[in-house]
Amino acid sequence: xxxxxxxxxxxxxxxxxxxxxxxxxxxxxxxxxxxxxxxxxxxxxxxxxxxxxxxxxxxxxxxxxxxxxxxxxxxxxxxxxxxxxxxxxxxxxxxxxxxxxxxxxxxxxxxxxxxxxxxxxxxxxxxxxxxxxxxxxxxxxxxxxxxxxxxxxxxxxxxxxxxxxxxxxxxxxxxxxxxxxxxxxxxxxxxxxxxxxxxxxxxxxxxxxxxxxxxxxxxxxxxxxxxxxxxxxxxxxxxxxxxxxxxxxxxxxxxxxxxxxxxxxxxxxxxxxxxxxxxxxxxxxxxxxxxxxxxxxxxxxxxxxxxxxxxxxxxxxxx
Amino acid sequence: xxxxxxxxxxxxxxxxxxxxxxxxxxxxxxxxxxxxxxxxxxxxxxxxxxxxxxxxxxxxxxxxxxxxxxxxxxxxxxxxxxxxxxxxxxxxxxxxxxxxxxxxxxxxxxxxxxxxxxxxxxxxxxxxxxxxxxxxxxxxxxxxxxxxxxxxxxxxxxxxxxxxxxxxxxxxxxxxxxxxxxxxxxxxxxxxxxxxxxxxxxxxxxxxxxxxxxxxxxxxxxxxxxxxxxxxxxxxxxxxxxxxxxxxxxxxxxxxxxxxxxxxxxxxxxxxxxxxxxxxxxxxxxxxxxxxxxxxxxxxxxxxxxxxxxxxxxxxxxx
Numbered sequence: 161x162x163x164x165x166x167x168x169x170x171x172x173x174x175x176x177x178x179x180x181x182x183x184x185x186x187x188x189x190x191x192x193x194x195x196x197x198x199x200x201x202x203x204x205x206x207x208x209x210x211x212x213x214x215x216x217x218x219x220x221x222x223x224x225x226x227x228x229x230x231x232x233x234x235x236x237x238x239x240x241x242x243x244x245x246x247x248x249x250x251x252x253x254x255x256x257x258x259x260x261x262x263x264x265x266x267x268x269x270x271x272x273x274x275x276x277x278x279x280x281x282x283x284x285x286x287x288x289x290x291x292x293x294x295x296x297x298x299x300x301x302x303x304x305x306x307x308x309x310x311x312x313x314x315x316x317x318x319x320x321x322x323x324x325x326x327x328x329x330x331x332x333x334x335x336x337x338x339x340x341x342x343x344x345x346x347x348x349x350x351x352x353x354x355x356x357x358x359x360x361x362x363x364x365x366x367x368x369x370x371x372x373x374x375x376x377x378x379x380x381x382x383x384x385x386x387x388x389x390x391x392x393x394x395x396x397x398x399x400x401x402x403x404x405x406x407x408x409x410x411x412x413x414x415x416x417x418x419x420x421x422x423x424x425x426x427x428x429x430x431x432x433x434x435x436x437x438x439x440x441x442x443x444x445x446x447x448x449x450x451x452x453x454x455x456x457x458x459x460x461x462x463x464x465x466x467x468x469x470x471x472x473x474x475x476x477x478x479x
Numbered sequence: 480x481x482x483x484x485x486x487x488x489x490x491x492x493x494x495x496x497x498x499x500x501x502x503x504x505x506x507x508x509x510x511x512x513x514x515x516x517x518x519x520x521x522x523x524x525x526x527x528x529x530x531x532x533x534x535x536x537x538x539x540x541x542x543x544x545x546x547x548x549x550x551x552x553x554x555x556x557x558x559x560x561x562x563x564x565x566x567x568x569x570x571x572x573x574x575x576x577x578x579x580x581x582x583x584x585x586x587x588x589x590x591x592x593x594x595x596x597x598x599x600x601x602x603x604x605x606x607x608x609x610x611x612x613x614x615x616x617x618x619x620x621x622x623x624x625x626x627x628x629x630x631x632x633x634x635x636x637x638x639x640x641x642x643x644x645x646x647x648x649x650x651x652x653x654x655x656x657x658x659x660x661x662x663x664x665x666x667x668x669x670x671x672x673x674x675x676x677x678x679x680x681x682x683x684x685x686x687x688x689x690x691x692x693x694x695x696x697x698x699x700x701x702x703x704x705x706x707x708x709x710x711x712x713x714x715x716x717x718x719x720x721x722x723x724x725x726x727x728x729x730x731x732x733x734x735x736x737x738x739x740x741x742x743x744x745x746x747x748x749x750x751x752x753x754x755x756x757x758x759x760x761x762x763x764x765x766x767x768x769x770x771x772x773x774x775x776x777x778x779x780x781x782x783x784x785x786x787x788x789x790x791x792x793x794x795x796x797x798x
Contacts, residue, residue, distance in 0.1 A: 200787075200789055200790070203787060203789070204787055204790060207784075207787055211784065425784075426782035426783065426784075427782070429781045429782055429784060429788050430778055430781050430782050430788075432788040433777075433778070433781045433788035433789075433791050433792055436788055436789055436792035437764070437792045437795055437796060438761055438764075440792060440796050441760055441761065441764050441796070442757055442760065444796075445756070445757075445760050458752075459749055459752070462745075462748045462749050462752045463745035463746070463748055463749050464745065465530065465744075465745070465748060468519075468522060468523055468526055469748050469749075469751040469752035469755055470519055470522070470752075470755055471519070471523060472752050473752055473755035473756045473759060476756055477756060477759050477760070477763075
């Protein structure tokens, strides 16, 4: 299979061709230097056609029913005429905990929908890499005409903050449960949530879901405000019964009207730009010949406490 | 008050003079460039006298009785003839959640002990700054003859990992409680703990403390091993009744014998060195005249999506 040319990729993505979109995402996921250059060229070309989607992060621990929820939510949006792309940020795969989107049998109904596109999780060599690629994949999906892009993330480590930096709306999915629900949320995650949705609010679990909802509402009230003009709601939903999903979408729309999304995206772009620069200057520094010649010896001296770290740092910096 | 000279500081620290130690720590905490140079000179001079302490992190959420525990534990060590310094890493103060060591009335008994030194929490402008200063303060305390240095941290954000990178032993303090105790621990924190200590194991709470102990033991068994040769214990203690504290110390001593502390410290030094370098190259880059001349304009163009972040990054990097 010869790889498609840049022109073919550009045309294919802009025409909403899912096969070529998949190839384009594979290109931005590539770590080969030559591919990186091509990817940048492709992204520059499609740039005018980006920015048109509602970008939503859906985060939640394993077991809360994240993929069932995304399937039900995505199908509802597709049936309302929207085009929905689902991308996964999966730092878990880095840690060997298994991939969240690796299982192709997930979200079968949504995957078969003609207005949906589901991208399996990349097997990422680095955490930073995941961030850049996902941001770029969001842009490709937008250029391909998807007007809702869902970034799925499992609640591990730094991933939530990173994902929050690339979406308009951060949805934290929880499930009903006995005991102090709040114990289960990492402090930082509640702080970035634009809404908490208690899934599995059906049947025998409904009263427990209502209890959980009350607790989250109270917790959300006391946390520091993320954006002016928006108080995050705690909602009930059932992916199984497909109930409450419309309210979730309405909340996302209300948020769009209440919050300065353009400003949020501007901040995100600036942050992305700064990260790109700082990553590059780090790479450049460590790959300099003079630095590489000294690194091993200095590292040994530092390790053996023969030279203080700060002094050793200065020596390398003065090269 | 004229500031003490470098010679006075050096002599004072090495003589274990607590007033001059405090001045020296103030010097390393200073962000003034001139002070930074002096601080580096002082640290280079005292370097041969450092490394002689057992470095212990004590971490736990507000309410678990951290300061009462540190007071009881520190007093026990002082009474056994040891010299104990307590430093605080307090990212909470950055976030405006209140300082953990700001309250001078804390640990009054320990503070009055002639073999103890308690350093109130610095009001840190940046999180990174806290890390560097605390590492340097540990070295000053060692040069001043303290043979146990306790770094206290409240369980927020990245602070645990950062503190783990500067100590020999990471002690996670918990309290007995109903329900699923493990919900309350952030995943990453259990992974770095060298011991979990259930405080308040006295009176009516004793059976609950025993339950919690069993749960932590089970959880610690399944987590990834931090060091070869050490299985973290879950211990019971009561700061109020001053019981179990000796077992905690014995566990720390057993860990010293079981684990290659020199290697761990070597790794920490290398990491510190790398962080120093990367922070410096970042600072140097952003303070370059050509960069500063372009930054504002480019940032505006990026923010307004007139130029893709990666392209804007290259433009700045090519200067």
